[in-house]
Amino acid sequence: MSTLRWRSALLAAVMLAALPTARSAEPAEPVGRAAPLFELPGVDGPVRLERYRGKLVYLDFWASWCAPCKRSFPWMNAMQQQYGAAGLQVVAVNLDARQDDARRFLEATPSAITIAFDPAGAIAKQYGIKGMPSSALIGRDGRLLALHTGFNDADRAALEAQLKASLQQP
Numbered sequence: 001m002s003t004l005r006w007r008s009a010l011l012a013a014v015m016l017a018a019l020p021t022a023r024s025a026e027p028a029e030p031v032g033r034a035a036p037l038f039e040l041p042g043v044d045g046p047v048r049l050e051r052y053r054g055k056l057v058y059l060d061f062w063a064s065w066c067a068p069c070k071r072s073f074p075w076m077n078a079m080q081q082q083y084g085a086a087g088l089q090v091v092a093v094n095l096d097a098r099q100d101d102a103r104r105f106l107e108a109t110p111s112a113i114t115i116a117f118d119p120a121g122a123i124a125k126q127y128g129i130k131g132m133p134s135s136a137l138i139g140r141d142g143r144l145l146a147l148h149t150g151f152n153d154a155d156r157a158a159l160e161a162q163l164k165a166s167l168q169q170p
Contacts, residue, residue, distance in 0.1 A: 031146060035059075035138040036126035040093065040116040043106070047116035049138075052089045056166050057138040060092040061124050064105035066132040072151040077112045079163060086167050087140065093118050095132075135159075137166060 035057075039048045049057070060076060062069035073092075080090040090113040094102040097119050106115065118124060127136050131149040139145045145166055148159065 030128065031144050033144055034142055035136065035144050036123065038116075038118075038123045038126075040118050040123065042117065043115040047091060047114055049091070050142075052091070052138075053142055054140050055087045055089045056083075056140055056163065057136075058088065058090045058163065059127070059136040059138060060090065060133055061095060061118075061127070061129045061135070062092055062133045063095045064101040065096075068151045069133045070105070070109055071153075072133050073109045073111060073113075075151075075156055075159075077110075079160065080113050083163060083167060088163060088167060090114065091116060093123060095119070095121050095124055137162065139166065139169065 035049065037049050039046055041047070049059075058076070058079065060072065062072070076090045076092065079088060092111070092113050093116045094105075095118055096102045096105075099117055099119065102115075102117060121129075124134075127134075128147070129149075133151050134147065134149045135151075136144055137146040137148075146162060148155070
């Protein structure tokens with residue numbers, strides 16, 4: 001194959017790879033759809049999402065190896081303490097393959113929120129989670145209000161404002 005043909009074939013392959021697929025044509029954020037229900041083992045027994053219907057649920061996906069996850073826990077604890085009486089429920093779903101890793105993390109990073117374990121990542125896949133940590137905000141009616149990937153100090157104020165605004169909705 002000549003150099004020109006090889007370059008043309010390579011260019012065509014790159015252009016084909018860049019074309020949108022049927023999957024990428026789907027909305028990036030499935031906001032407005034019903035949140036996938038789940039039942040997972042938890043630190044204090046089974047955790048069922050449907051149990052929190054009527055509450056605003058901040059559903060966080062985390063892993064023990066994730067540094068931003070460690071920074072998010074004090075914030076989530078504070079949000080639960082500050083807004084729990086107003087109807088907020090924070091649920092943190094661990095995605096470690098080994099539950100012992102998650103338990104060591106929790107010993108070093110105390111938690112006052114509901115903890116569940118999803119070692120196969122099945123629930124994370126249903127929510128379309130692509131990075132760690134990620135969160136889904138679920139309205140009182142069980143519908144997804146927002147998805148967010150990552151956590152840093154700059155996120156705190158915006159996330160809290162979103163929680164406060166969502167708590168004021170019926």
